[in-house]
Amino acid sequence: MKYKVAKRLDLHGVPCPMNFVKTKVALFGLECGDLLEVILDEGEAIINVPRSLKDEGHKIIKVEKLEETFRVIVEHG
Amino acid sequence: MAKQGVDNAEMKKIGMIQQKQKEYFALRLRVVGGDLNPDQFRKVAEIAEIYGDGNIHITTRQGIEIHNVYYTKLEKAKDELQTVGIRMGACGPRVRIVVACPGDKTCRWGSIETKGMAARIDEKYFGSETPHKFKFSVTGCPHNCAKASENDIGIMGGILPKWQEEGCIDCNLCVNICPTQAISCENGRYCLDEQKCINCSICTASCPTNSWEIEKKGYIVLIGGTMGKIPRLASRLTGIVENQDDLMRYIDAAFSYYKQHGRKKERFGHMIDRIGLEKTKGDILNEI
Ligand code: SF4
Ligand code: SF4
Ligand code: SF4
Numbered sequence: 038m039k040y041k042v043a044k045r046l047d048l049h050g051v052p053c054p055m056n057f058v059k060t061k062v063a064l065f066g067l068e069c070g071d072l073l074e075v076i077l078d079e080g081e082a083i084i085n086v087p088r089s090l091k092d093e094g095h096k097i098i099k100v101e102k103l104e105e106t107f108r109v110i111v112e113h114g
Numbered sequence: 115m116a117k118q119g120v121d122n123a124e125m126k127k128i129g130m131i132q133q134k135q136k137e138y139f140a141l142r143l144r145v146v147g148g149d150l151n152p153d154q155f156r157k158v159a160e161i162a163e164i165y166g167d168g169n170i171h172i173t174t175r176q177g178i179e180i181h182n183v184y185y186t187k188l189e190k191a192k193d194e195l196q197t198v199g200i201r202m203g204a205c206g207p208r209v210r211i212v213v214a215c216p217g218d219k220t221c222r223w224g225s226i227e228t229k230g231m232a233a234r235i236d237e238k239y240f241g242s243e244t245p246h247k248f249k250f251s252v253t254g255c256p257h258n259c260a261k262a263s264e265n266d267i268g269i270m271g272g273i274l275p276k277w278q279e280e281g282c283i284d285c286n287l288c289v290n291i292c293p294t295q296a297i298s299c300e301n302g303r304y305c306l307d308e309q310k311c312i313n314c315s316i317c318t319a320s321c322p323t324n325s326w327e328i329e330k331k332g333y334i335v336l337i338g339g340t341m342g343k344i345p346r347l348a349s350r351l352t353g354i355v356e357n358q359d360d361l362m363r364y365i366d367a368a369f370s371y372y373k374q375h376g377r378k379k380e381r382f383g384h385m386i387d388r389i390g391l392e393k394t395k396g397d398i399l400n401e402i
Contacts, residue, residue, distance in 0.1 A: 091322055
């Protein structure tokens with residue numbers, strides 16, 4: 038994936054809802070339109086975090102399946 | 115009420131269940147969908163203290179039981195509960211208390227209103243005699259918190275999603291979060307496999323551009339679920355039924371079919387296994 042990301046965050050092994058909280062904190066330091074790359078676990082994490090981000094007005098741009106995780110690109114809303 | 119004259123089968127009809135300590139009974143209350151108001155809660159506490167030994171038991175099906183009530187005090191306890199609108203539950207071969215999850219009133223996943231639905235079912239069927247015990251559950255969505263698939267008839271909220279090319283940014287989130295891999299993508303076009311879709315609304319709730327839209331929303335009827343000694347998960351009788359009156363017709367057809375064909379002490383699901391699922395479904399749907 039060729040995206041110009043402003044920040045990277047590896048949340049492999051971080052359970053709900055801490056993964057969302059950490060994502061939120063990371064986005065807090067960014068500006069509107071900036072991209073954040075997050076690694077999220079399969080299962081609960083990939084279902085819950087993107088939905089919560091949507092509720093907060095951020096936008097998922099791309100999701101790529103890795104081994105047991107996903108690489109997710111989020112645009113600050 | 116003389117102890118000698120106690121007819122246990124009759125007592126069960128009105129939610130009074132003899133304990134192993136034969137002079138003592140458990141009072142099972144008719145709590146629909148697990149909801150009581152503060153007055154009712156206070157009254158339950160009061161009755162348990164005055165007429166029982168203070169023990170209040172929450173059942174696995176959202177019900178409340180007041181335990182250890184001496185047989186001479188049953189009538190008075192029942193009458194007092196009635197003053198705050200609490201009616202007695204049921205036991206034995208009949209329709210039991212209807213359980214329900216919170217549904218769309220408070221849960222972000224809810225696809226249907228569950229409490230009113232449970233009340234409507236309770237009003238119509240509670241206490242009706244059946245070949246064996248009969249349990250209803252209403253659950254707001256396929257997350258299935260109220261375990262619709264463990265009930266003789268389960269009502270489950272759900273949606274049918276539809277993909278709109280316009281707006282889709284090809285992020286691939288939907289393909290990766292659908293719990294049943296019902297969504298696939300070919301050359302930027304996203305397809306739904308309706309056979310695999312469990313109507314959970316995860317795609318419509320999560321898509322960043324709302325390209326998955328809700329095409330249909332309503333009730334799914336499940337039949338023949340039971341736990342107990344021989345567990346069996348319920349089978350789907352219908353797809354999404356949009357209208358509540360139509361839903362009641364499906365419920366009625368399924369319920370009548372069981373009353374007619376179920377053998378004594380045979381649960382709905384076991385009757386279905388004996389007759390065959392396809393035949394049972396066909397017969398029921400034919401009645402609509
Ligand atoms: S079944 Fe669905 S609507 Fe009901 S509580 Fe669970 S998630 Fe919420
Ligand atoms: S989640 Fe929405 S925007 Fe992303 S690929 Fe699926 S339909 Fe398109
Ligand atoms: S409703 Fe649920 S099961 Fe159906 S396609 Fe969407 S995510 Fe998959």
